[in-house]
Amino acid sequence: MTTEVIDIVVGTVRTGLVGGGFMGRVHAAAARRAGARLTAVASSSRDRAEAVARDLGAARAEDDADGVFAASDIDVVHICTPNATHASLAAAALAAGKHVVCEKPLATSAADARELFRAAEETGAVAAVPFVYRYHPMVREARARIADGRLGALLTVDAAYLQDWMLRRQDDDWRADAAAGGPSRAFADIGSHLCDLIEFVSGERIVRLTARTRRVFDERAGRAVSNEDVAALLVETESGALGTLLVSQMAPGRKNALVLELHGTRRSIRFDQERPEELWIGARKASRLLLRDPVTADADSARLQTVPAGHPMGYQDAFDNFVADVYAAIGGAEPDGLPTFADGLRAAVLTEAVLESSLTRNWIEVPA
Known part of the structure; x- marks a missing residue:
């Protein structure tokens, strides 16, 4: 060994x-x-x-x-x-x-x-x-600013993950077959990313939720479909913050629009995955855009910034950083924020809560 x-x-x-x-x-x-x-x-x-x-x-x-x-x-x-x-x-x-x-x-x-x-x-x-998406440097910057109290107490969350690749009836993919893709499609596929990011950045778990799902087409490309195209959630976190989440694979013009906005008692903060080089920081008197810069960034953000400010980083860079952390962990390191099977289990628990709520029309307490 x-x-x-x-x-x-x-x-x-x-x-x-x-x-x-x-x-x-x-x-x-x-x-x-x-x-x-x-x-x-x-x-x-x-x-x-x-x-x-x-x-x-x-x-x-x-x-x-x-x-x-x-x-x-x-x-x-x-x-x-x-x-x-x-x-x-x-x-x-x-x-x-x-x-x-x-x-x-x-x-x-x-x-x-x-x-x-x-x-x-x-x-x-x-x-x-x-x-x-945890590995975008500006996600780590947002997480650090929330952890050090600059946003104040968390009040609300406004989040969405929108795509359009399943917009038409003839649009098909193995994920639309529940036997291959599972009982949930839109939420399990992309809503899981959204919830992971909410909990990772805010430092708070979603403790209860109510959800509605919609399957627009019961058939795609000549075969039956049983999983959802759209999911809408109202969630409550550990501190009592309320959040609205919209997940859709049928939003025309939206390709990979993952957006997370958190509102605190002092500041708001917004991350847009399609604009990964920036954070919007909101305040009552003035708002601003914070651009990625390893010189001024939090240490956890700076370690993921493999190129200088002004040289764009994107999805593959985030993936590269994730795999580098996995391999560092294999070598004995303990990289902060590495998503493990515990996080995979968490996503599965949330997915089942969403499906149960959609079926029963009830609020669901999310198991810890």
Whole structure:
């Protein structure tokens, strides 16, 4: 074990990738930038895995995920497959003694997510879920300003995550099939990011919520759909702050519009994921835009700023920082804010609360 940790510290993490779609490529790019060796890839077929391995510069393709898990020259496995496969694949990877990065949702049920959390705790593996919006430097700046009291007591939250890629009836994706994507689509896919960011930045848990969901089309591209396109939530946090959340994959013109605005007794603060270089700081007498600058930033924000002020950082940079923290944790570090299987479980618990509230039309107490 000592030799493995020493190797990892000097930048030789050996990475296996399961899944070769868009997210797999994002993971692979981040792994390379973190100094890892992309050792093996598995995908939906051997031919597909070989094509992905060639494209990504991996050392080899494996016949299937089991081949990646069994390999003695792999330290960490990134799971980037359809949602319904996450739980079984992550469990198998942990059982094989691997560290795991599993795409969200960690599982399509809270029960399965809880078992994965327990398995990770028992094995001592680094087990992470890419809630990567935490890794925008200005998110860390907002978090620091709330933690040091500059906003005052939290009063309200106004948040949304809007996309338009499922706007038309003919728009289709495997996520719209509950067998592959799970019982929730819009909330589990992007609402989970929004809630994670609210709790991470504010430092407060959502303790109760009431939600409504809407499925606009019962059929897409000729097949039945049973999960939602839109979710609207009213939430209450630990301190009694109230929040409104809108999640939609059918908002024309909105591509990846994640916006979080928090209102305190002294200041407000707003982060817009499509404008990640800035924070809006609101006050009664004057408001201003705060631009990213490592020279003036909080230390936790500054450590994530890999380029000087004025050189834009974006989504891939956030993902790169996340994977770098995962690999640092494998090497024995304890990076602040690393999202783990505990956070994946939290998202699954919130998802089930949203679905239950939408079904019963009741307020739901969110389990801790």
